[in-house]
Amino acid sequence: MDTDRILHKLKEVNMLPTFPATVGTVMNLIQDPMSSAADLARGMDPSMVSEVLRIANTAYFGTRNFRNITSIEHAIAIIGLEHLSSIILQMPFITMVKGDSGFDRERFMEHSIMCGVLSKTISLSTRLGNPGEAYIGGMMHDIGTIIIYRYFRREWDQVCSLVRERDIPWPDAEREVFAMDHGYMGAILLELWNIPKVVTDSVMFHHCPDEAKENSGNALAVHLGNRLSKLVNAQGIVSDFDVFLKRCRSFLDIGNEPGLERLPGDGVMFYEKIYAAARQTQHYIYEEKREER
Numbered sequence: 388m389d390t391d392r393i394l395h396k397l398k399e400v401n402m403l404p405t406f407p408a409t410v411g412t413v414m415n416l417i418q419d420p421m422s423s424a425a426d427l428a429r430g431m432d433p434s435m436v437s438e439v440l441r442i443a444n445t446a447y448f449g450t451r452n453f454r455n456i457t458s459i460e461h462a463i464a465i466i467g468l469e470h471l472s473s474i475i476l477q478m479p480f481i482t483m484v485k486g487d488s489g490f491d492r493e494r495f496m497e498h499s500i501m502c503g504v505l506s507k508t509i510s511l512s513t514r515l516g517n518p519g520e521a522y523i524g525g526m527m528h529d530i531g532t533i534i535i536y537r538y539f540r541r542e543w544d545q546v547c548s549l550v551r552e553r554d555i556p557w558p559d560a561e562r563e564v565f566a567m568d569h570g571y572m573g574a575i576l577l578e579l580w581n582i583p584k585v586v587t588d589s590v591m592f593h594h595c596p597d598e599a600k601e602n603s604g605n606a607l608a609v610h611l612g613n614r615l616s617k618l619v620n621a622q623g624i625v626s627d628f629d630v631f632l633k634r635c636r637s638f639l640d641i642g643n644e645p646g647l648e649r650l651p652g653d654g655v656m657f658y659e660k661i662y663a664a665a666r667q668t669q670h671y672i673y674e675e676k677r678e679e680r
Contacts, residue, residue, distance in 0.1 A: 388542060388565045396538050397576050406479050407580040410523065413472045414583065417519035424468040427475065428459050434482070438474055442466060469522075470671065473500050476526045483537045490536050497672050498620055499526055501665065505619075506589075506612030508664040512657050515646050516604030517585065524589030524609045525616075531573030531590075535561070558594045570594050597645070607646050614639065619665045631662050 409427075416422040431439070436459050442448070443462035444455060456462045463471060477496055484490040506525030510518040536543050542564050549560035558568035565572065574591030578584075588602035589609040599606040618638050632655065641647045641654040650657050 388539075390566070393539075393565065393567075393572070394575070397534070397572075397579060400534065400538060400576060407582055409475055410582050410586065413475060414519055414523055414586070416468060417472065417522060418517070422468075424463045424466075424471050425460055427468075427471060428463060431459075431475065435475055435478055438478060439463065439466060439471065442470070442474065469504070472522070473503060473526060476523065480530050480533045483533055490533070494620075495529065495533070498616055499529060500672065501616035501619060501668050502526070502528060502609070502612045504612075504664050504668045505615050505661060506609045508660055509611050509615075510604070510608040512660050513608070513646055513650065514604075515608045516589070516602065516606075520583075520585045520602075520605050521589065521608040521612070523586050524593070524605055525612045527573065527577070527586065528590050528593045528609050528613060529569060529573070530576070531569030531571070534572055534576060535565075535569055539565075568594055604646070611639070611644070611647070615661060615665075619669070628659070628662050631665075632658050635661070 409431075412427060416424065416426060428436075439459060439462050440456060443465045448465050456465060466474075477499060481492055481496065484492055503522045503524075503526035507518045507522035510516050510521035515521070535546070545564050546557065546560045549555060549563060550557055553560075558570070561568040561572075570591050570593050574587040577587045577590060585602050585605060588599055589605040592599040592603075592606040593609045593613055596603060596606040596610040615635070615638075618634065635658050639647075641650055641657070647654070647657075
């Protein structure tokens with residue numbers, strides 16, 4: 388597909404005008420231990436405020452049945468920075484496919500949230516890149532998928548056919564159709580909105596971190612977060628650490644992964660941190676599902 392045509396269509400993508408500034412605010416808040424999540428409220432539009440209030444009143448946050456959160460400031464204090472960030476970073480893209488049964492929004496959000504949390508955990512555990520930047524990159528790594536579905540529907544169908552007929556990975560099929568994968572597509576869009584390169588690089592190279600000339604630590608953290616989150620989501624609720632450890636070891640060879648080979652011992656402590664983060668995130672996700680039912 389012609390690159391000029393791709394750029395032309397990407398420039399037409401409608402987005403909340405405050406979104407680029409909001410990403411910068413989220414990054415600054417996550418990286419500043421003295422910051423307050425309440426600062427984010429200033430950049431929230433009414434739809435974000437409504438979603439934050441709804442989530443704050445769910446059982447996961449212990450508010451259901453005995454108190455009603457009506458103040459956005461109170462809701463922010465209840466939810467905390469990480470969950471608040473996930474809401475704000477996902478909403479502009481999720482609204483693009485709202486009401487479209489052809490796109491699995493729920494699965495997309497689950498994977499994005501899990502990838503963001505695990506990318507941050509990996510960054511913290513291994514000193515790969517910056518944890519806050521890895522979290523943002525992990526949350527946004529697949530936005531190119533929504534863009535392709537929403538704005539390049541004919542090409543989307545071509546990609547689906549290639550995956551189905553030739554049994555090839557989705558990114559490979561995208562490269563045949565677009566000469567780039569959804570990581571590149573999403574990163575180009577973010578660059579058009581002046582999102583910092585520390586984020587766009589991890590989005591662009593999350594399937595090929597070895598190609599990142601800058602911010603390679605963030606790219607690798609998001610690459611690993613993406614792989615591990617797919618494993619976690621594919622296995623359902625993680626309930627037993629020994630089972631989780633066995634699956635991870637057959638899935639990820641620490642000794643042969645750049646950036647992980649320096650982990651001490653057999654990597655059990657690394658997997659314990661991944662396990663704890665995955666459990667907490669799944670608890671949040673599945674509580675949300677139960678509330679919606």
